[in-house]
Amino acid sequence: MSMKRNLLVAVVMAAGMSATAASAxxxxxxxxxxxxxxxxxRTVGRLLTELGIxxxxxxxxxxxxGVGAVAFANVAGKRADEGDLLVATSTVGVTQIAQGKYPGGVDVMRWVGMLGSDxxxxxxxxxSPYASxxxxxxxLKDDPTSVxxxxxxxxxxxxxIRLLMLADSAGMTGDAYKAIRxxxxxxxxxxxxQMMGGQVGAVSTDLGEIAGFVQSGDIRxxxxxxxxxxxxxxDAPTAKAQGYDVTGYNWRGFYTGGEVSDADYDGWxxxxxxxxxxxxxxxAAEANGLIPVWRGGAEFETYVEQQAQQMEEISRQIGVIK
Incomplete structure (x- = not known):
């Protein structure tokens, strides 16, 4: 743990802890x-260094x-107590956990904090011929397999799930929207x-992942x-403004190993x-389409537990899990 993060731990813990040697x-x-x-x-790591944290x-x-499952398994099995380690995650990862696609539940890790919502x-x-x-x-309503x-x-x-929520809002039946390729x-x-190469007709993702393609004019x-x-x-129209009452935020944050000490966890x-x-x-957040939002420590851990339960319920409703 870096010496400056040790000082933050000392403030948080209100105890006389000695600083350890700095490590990356x-x-x-x-x-x-x-x-x-x-x-x-990369953005958080760079700023942590530039700001001297x-x-x-x-x-x-x-x-x-495995959409994060490989990293999750690696940390759980080999690096559960490493206090200098963070793993990036988001709503996507918690959804995978809720559906049983990771080797363990949310209780396997310690959830550090979220910094923004994509x-x-x-x-x-x-x-594309699709203007709206x-x-x-x-x-897709005319032929769910067409796009x-x-x-x-x-x-x-x-x-x-976000695509299926839009399909549902458009009046497609469950059997129809489940047939979308x-x-x-x-x-x-x-x-x-791959979409720009013609392999698919549309992409459902987070703005932060593809903002550069929008800025360059390659996609709409x-x-x-x-x-x-x-x-x-x-100028990007919302789904709500077009008559579809659907939102789909994806928070961005971090977890660390489940056996990390309280001192290291509180320091992070x-x-x-x-x-x-x-x-x-x-x-940096706003330049990449993120909405800055903070939840950390115990509040964030509770939030992740609640979101996992919500994602499990939604997944059952659309038939992804039984």
Missing amino acids: AECIAPADPGGGWDFTC EEAPVQVTNMPG VGVIVVPAA LDDLLGA PVAGSSGAGGWDH WVQFDGGGPAVT ILAALSDDPIPAFP VAALNTLYDSEEWKA
Whole structure:
């Protein structure tokens, strides 16, 4: 643990703990470079160093596989007590846990904090024949197999669930919207790349993962799944504004191993809270379409437990699990 994080621990614990020698922290991004988890690790790691919260640069390790399951298993089985380790996660990961797709429940890890909430989007290539959400959902209603749609989660994952919620809001029956052709990629960036190559017709993902493609003009946002327009892309229409009462936020945060000491855990909570309060984090978050939101420590652990229960209920309702 870095010496500065030890000082934060001392404040939080109100005890005379001695500082240990500085060591480099590590952040595992459970996906390939370019996705939302990779962005979370790299941006947070960079700012922790630049702001002096961490004394040494934070090492980022990409560990793709199983929509986060490989990293989860690695930490649970081999690194459960490593106090210098963070793992990026989100609503996507908790949904996978709720559906039994990870080797353990939310109680296996210690949930450190969330720094912001990403907004779900439905995007198409710039030259797509679908000019609006109505056009896309109309095509799927006429023939659910006509437009392959991709995302960074498997069937029944959060990206897929958000699409099915829109299909349901459009009046499609359960049997019809379950027939939509869903293609999984390990990250929103790879999904968009394949869409631009013609392999799929639309992508359901998080804006933070693919904001660069929007800025470059390669793709268009058919719908932002937010209550209000996204500050970074105010012209992107919301699903609500188009008559579909659907939102789909995806928080961005971190867990650490279930056997990490209270001292190390509280140090990470304090460090991330300090980062969250900085103007640098607010600017980085908003530039990538994130809405800054803070939950940390015990409050965040309760929130994750409640969200896992909610995702399990939704998954049962749409028939993903029994």
